[in-house]
Amino acid sequence: EIVLTQSPGTLSLSPGERATLSCRASQSVSSSYLAWYQQKPGQAPRLLIYGASSRTTGIPDRFSGSGSGTDFTLTISRLEPEDFAVYYCQHYGGSLFTFGPGTKVDIK
Amino acid sequence: EVQLVESGGGLVQPGGSLRLSCSASGFTVSSNYMTWVRQAPGKGLEWVSVIYSGGSTYYADSVKGRFTISRHDSKNTLYLQMNSLRPEDTAVYFCARGQAGRSFDYWGQGTLVTVSS
Numbered sequence: 001e002i003v004l005t006q007s008p009g010t011l012s013l014s015p016g017e018r019a020t021l022s023c024r025a026s027q028s029v030s031s032s033y034l035a036w037y038q039q040k041p042g043q044a045p046r047l048l049i050y051g052a053s054s055r056t057t058g059i060p061d062r063f064s065g066s067g068s069g070t071d072f073t074l075t076i077s078r079l080e081p082e083d084f085a086v087y088y089c090q091h092y093g094g095s096l097f098t099f100g101p102g103t104k105v106d107i108k
Numbered sequence: 109e110v111q112l113v114e115s116g117g118g119l120v121q122p123g124g125s126l127r128l129s130c131s132a133s134g135f136t137v138s139s140n141y142m143t144w145v146r147q148a149p150g151k152g153l154e155w156v157s158v159i160y161s162g163g164s165t166y167y168a169d170s171v172k173g174r175f176t177i178s179r180h181d182s183k184n185t186l187y188l189q190m191n192s193l194r195p196e197d198t199a200v201y202f203c204a205r206g207q208a209g210r211s212f213d214y215w216g217q218g219t220l221v222t223v224s225s
Contacts, residue, residue: 035211037153044202044215045145045153051209088153092210095166097143097155 002026002093004100012108019076021103023089028069033092036065036074039102040085048087049074079105110134110214112203117219124193124223130186130203130216138181141206144188146199147218154199157188158206171197193223 003026013019023034031052037045047056049065052072062077076083084107089100116128128144144156157167157177165177176189186203200220204212 033210035209037212039153044204044217045212046215047207047211047213050207050211054209056213086152090153090155090211096168097158097210099145099153099155102152 006100010104014108021074023072025070031068035090037088112216114216114219117221119222125191128188142186145202148199
């Protein structure tokens with residue numbers, strides 16, 4: 001069973017700054033099946049990135065995904081006030097789906 | 109417009125049962141793979157179960173043998189039958205539609221299940 005680890009647990013940044021979020025898998029995984037979600041309090045998750053680097057329709061281009069093997073990254077180039085939220089990575093493999101524990105991006 | 113609306117949550121005693129429903133509009137449930145994901149209070153997301161268009165189903169180890177995912181094609185609705193409920197099953201349960209890359213593009217607003225005596 002693949003375990004996803006996200007770091008840091010919390011990222012404190014100011015609007016306009018760059019955010020770099022990490023998702024590490026316990027073993028090499030297919031980048032085709034790595035996704036990123038944003039969740040705000042009281043709301044359902046929102047799909048940002050799938051296939052490690054493909055942005056979902058309607059997601060601003062300040063969000064980008066990269067990585068392969070065991071290490072994946074979500075980058076927010078310039079934080080907007082609405083970007084402060086919790087971010088989860090998710091993987092599919094062996095008929096099972098797995099979420100990482102999340103990274104909270106909060107206002108410094 | 110794609111919409112997913114969950115219902116059926118509530119308070120149930122340990123050992124009890126509950127059936128969640130997820131009514132879909134704007135697309136055909138049977139033509140997509142659909143999933144249930146839950147979130148315990150203050151915790152992260154946990155995948156629960158998936159049903160594919162061909163009818164294959166899979167479950168997380170934590171619910172295997174107790175939960176059953178199904179769908180009613182003519183009602184365009186997804187279900188999650190939950191039996192032998194435990195306090196650790198307390199969570200908001202979301203249904204979601206699967207898309208490319210084994211990711212989930214549309215989500216419902218969630219329904220709260222509380223297992224407590």
